Amino acid sequence: MSEEMGDRVSMSGAASGFGSRKEPISASARRASRSKALPLSRITASDAERVSSGIGEMDRVLGGGIVPGSLVLVGGDPGIGKSTLLLQMCRNLTDEKQMGGVPARVLYVSGEESQQQIKLRANRMGDFSDSLLVMCETNLSDIQEAIAVLEPQVVIIDSIQTMYSETVSSAPGSVSQVREATGVLMQLAKGLGVTIFIIGHVTKEGAVAGPRVLEHMVDTVLYFEGDRHASYRILHAVKNRFGSTDEIGVFEMKGNGLREVLNPSEFMLEGRPEGASGSVVACSIEGTRPILIEVQALTAPSNLAYPRRTVDGADLNRVNLLLAVLERRLGLSLSQADVYVNIAGGVRMKEPAIDLGIIIAVISSYKDIVIDPRTLVFGEVGLSGEIRSVSQAPLRVREAEKLGFSTVILPQACMKSVGRTEGIRLIGVRTVRDVVTAVN
Numbered sequence: 333m334s335e336e337m338g339d340r341v342s343m344s345g346a347a348s349g350f351g352s353r354k355e356p357i358s359a360s361a362r363r364a365s366r367s368k369a370l371p372l373s374r375i376t377a378s379d380a381e382r383v384s385s386g387i388g389e390m391d392r393v394l395g396g397g398i399v400p401g402s403l404v405l406v407g408g409d410p411g412i413g414k415s416t417l418l419l420q421m422c423r424n425l426t427d428e429k430q431m432g433g434v435p436a437r438v439l440y441v442s443g444e445e446s447q448q449q450i451k452l453r454a455n456r457m458g459d460f461s462d463s464l465l466v467m468c469e470t471n472l473s474d475i476q477e478a479i480a481v482l483e484p485q486v487v488i489i490d491s492i493q494t495m496y497s498e499t500v501s502s503a504p505g506s507v508s509q510v511r512e513a514t515g516v517l518m519q520l521a522k523g524l525g526v527t528i529f530i531i532g533h534v535t536k537e538g539a540v541a542g543p544r545v546l547e548h549m550v551d552t553v554l555y556f557e558g559d560r561h562a563s564y565r566i567l568h569a570v571k572n573r574f575g576s577t578d579e580i581g582v583f584e585m586k587g588n589g590l591r592e593v594l595n596p597s598e599f600m601l602e603g604r605p606e607g608a609s610g611s612v613v614a615c616s617i618e619g620t621r622p623i624l625i626e627v628q629a630l631t632a633p634s635n636l637a638y639p640r641r642t643v644d645g646a647d648l649n650r651v652n653l654l655l656a657v658l659e660r661r662l663g664l665s666l667s668q669a670d671v672y673v674n675i676a677g678g679v680r681m682k683e684p685a686i687d688l689g690i691i692i693a694v695i696s697s698y699k700d701i702v703i704d705p706r707t708l709v710f711g712e713v714g715l716s717g718e719i720r721s722v723s724q725a726p727l728r729v730r731e732a733e734k735l736g737f738s739t740v741i742l743p744q745a746c747m748k749s750v751g752r753t754e755g756i757r758l759i760g761v762r763t764v765r766d767v768v769t770a771v772n
């Protein structure tokens with residue numbers, strides 16, 4: 333780091349939600365390493381300490397906001413929007429109004445782009461306050477020094493693959509460098525109470541040196557995903573020491589940055605084909621929110637010895653199981669057909685409640701039956717072809733109502749919990765046979 337940088341800027345200011353550090357780095361770091369045992373009753377910690385990122389969808393995924401002093405890894409494919417998302421967060425954290433008059437001191441360290449490039453990106457997003465500092469550096473000890481001098485409360489490292497420590501001889505981006513760098517950052521976060529966000533690229537070839545090896549070292553791991561060619565992006569947690577990992581945040585990439593999508597169902601269902609077979613709307617609960625998604629299937633006669641099974645957005649083994657159920661219980665000859673299943677929108681759904689959507693999409697394609705686009709389905713399918721109940725049926729039905737659906741096909745066992753509904757027809761099903769009758 334150059335001399336003049338340390339001289340020119342001092343970021344010390346009033347305390348914000350992140351608290352302030354009064355001691356010089358070495359003393360507080362030493363104190364942190366000398367651990368003290370305390371009874372739980374003497375330890376204070378409350379959720380009120382969380383700081384809002386100014387992005388509701390991100391707060392939701394973090395478990396209610398940023399926990400000061402935590403180490404957060406944000407992973408995703410190159411070009412998906414990680415830098416954009418975090419720069420937007422920096423803008424909010426340093427905005428006086430958003431922070432109730434006390435902007436946080438934030439340091440954005442980029443090893444990927446020049447200050448000019450970051451400026452150009454920032455220009456598209458709007459105004460930034462001076463309590464955000466941008467530094468282009470890849471040498472870890474220089475970054476450590478900058479943190480000691482500037483005393484930021486939040487640091488962004490963009491990206492971990494570009495950082496290197498002189499104590500490790502291998503190239504930046506290698507497993508040992510990435511591990512070493514994360515270890516150093518972890519000590520900074522824990523010793524000084526600095527909140528650190530680390531950006532990590534996940535690439536198919538480079539996955540080994542990517543964020544996966546770091547997951548156990550950090551408090552929270554967020555992944556930013558989506559189809560790069562489409563505009564929506566999904567943020568979800570795969571690990572969170574401070575909250576659930578079920579919530580997802582939905583964003584849309586616009587010309588001026590990322591926009592939060594407050595009603596994901598509406599968004600996911602956009603551009604749905606009408607009057608085509610092999611498509612149905614299913615409902616999955618992600619965290620606390622029901623999300624409606626389109627399940628698509630295509631079956632085609634195959635002349636391969638092992639017919640193709642291609643699944644996108646759902647679990648392949650689960651789909652294989654459901655296909656076996658359809659073959660045995662309904663006599664569909666799927667063993668001579670290629671089957672493609674796709675959850676539209678690039679989201680990955682794991683909830684068994686989408687089983688019913690998958691089998692209806694397959695039946696619809698196989699029998700060439702068009703499912704009414706205003707029909708929503710949910711339910712788990714068992715090995716004997718029984719339709720099993722799922723949690724939170726009333727919430728799912730309400731979401732369907734809100735979006736103007738007219739029919740819901742659901743497990744018979746859920747009918748009672750849903751009760752009477754107005755303006756929406758409920759069809760309870762017990763077995764896959766009932767399902768065929770219901771969609772015909």
Ligand code: TYD
Nearest residue numbers: 410411412413414415416456586587588589
């Ligand atoms: P970026 O945040 O650089 O991705 P990452 O850091 O994950 O590699 O985002 C890259 C893409 O986003 C790039 O193709 C341009 C696009 N983009 C927009 O569409 N609108 C914007 O306002 C910005 C800043 C980027």
Ligand code: MG
Nearest residue numbers: 414415444490
């Ligand atoms: Mg980037």
